[in-house]
Amino acid sequence: MSKSILNVIKDYIDNHKKEKIKYLSIIIISLMIISFFYNNYFLYDTEIAKINSIDEVFEGEEKGPDGDIEKNYTQNIIATIKNGDFKGKEVIIKNKYSSSLVYTDKYKINDDVFITKKVDKNGDITGNITGLKRDKYIVITIVIFILLLILVGKQIGGLVLGGLIVNIGVFYIMIHLYSKGINILLLSVLATFIFSTAFLMISSGINRKTFAAITITLVSVAIVTLLSIIILQYTGGLDYEFMEYLPKPYNTLDADYIFISEIMIGGLGAVMDIAITMVTTVNELIDKNPYISKTDLKNSCTEVGNDVMGTMINVLFFTNLAGCIPIFALSIKNGIKLTTLLTTYIPFEIARFLTGSIGIVITIPIATYLSTRTLKRMCNQ
Known part of the structure; x- marks a missing residue:
């Protein structure tokens, strides 16, 4: 009896040895990456100091x-410079902050901060903090996300990660081309096509289900974008004066292009999710019963x-709501009325939410029609 149990345990270890080695390697690589970003001071031209x-x-x-x-409060800080010509030297820093921490920051021991320094006649170094070095926290979050994606999703998780990396690369190229003067709406149309096709092909493979999902996604996004253009054209458009990050003075047509691009790309994720869900449902039903x-x-x-x-729709609502919380909190704290917020900053969030919701609702009948006709016809051939 004991021998059989030992054999079972041995077989289990032998069968899962490769898998365990793979996961252990991933964890070790992740720890090495985190350790590197905790000590990557040499990559920065701006001087960094660790608070002692x-x-x-x-x-x-x-x-x-x-x-x-x-x-x-005032913090009298002593820190050690970690890079540059004064590496290893101590610097004296004064940091003032208020209890609300709205416009100021409170620092703690072992924080890495960017500084500007000054050397007096006696050789003493004083400085001011220009910001907190946050790259290590971002990397930790990214590593945890990737680990969970691979450990939980395994092969599918790896494919999803690959699709995500491709989309990030496409978005970077899109922004770079926009900075060179290329029309933002044209770039958004091309990016939307690449986002949907690349991600779905990488994550779901090249098959009939994927092509059906891509078709449904592109048709739904096109309809929502067309509706948005028509509404902007015949309702006088929006007052873009309070639109975030819009360069001033602005051209109304350029603002329209930016806003339509936001709608197009912002609703893409939800539309893709609905499309692949509906197509997968139809595909599974046909596989189970080809004569359905x-x-x-x-x-x-x-x-x-x-x-x-x-x-x-609730996902879209809470996503847009999350974007409004900082504006609500800061504005109300500074005596700005809620009605002022609702008539200035919030209309853009409401418009994005409503157009995204319309996209979700439209996708369902489109997905139902196209997936049943396309997949059923492929099955019968």
């Missing part, structure tokens, strides 16, 4: 715009679409 000690002094209180009491009727397929798609529609 902090002596904090309370400087008094003052009343804020909304009546809250704001407490002010189109009516039954349509009814099944309608049921799945109704279930998915609510959750995806």
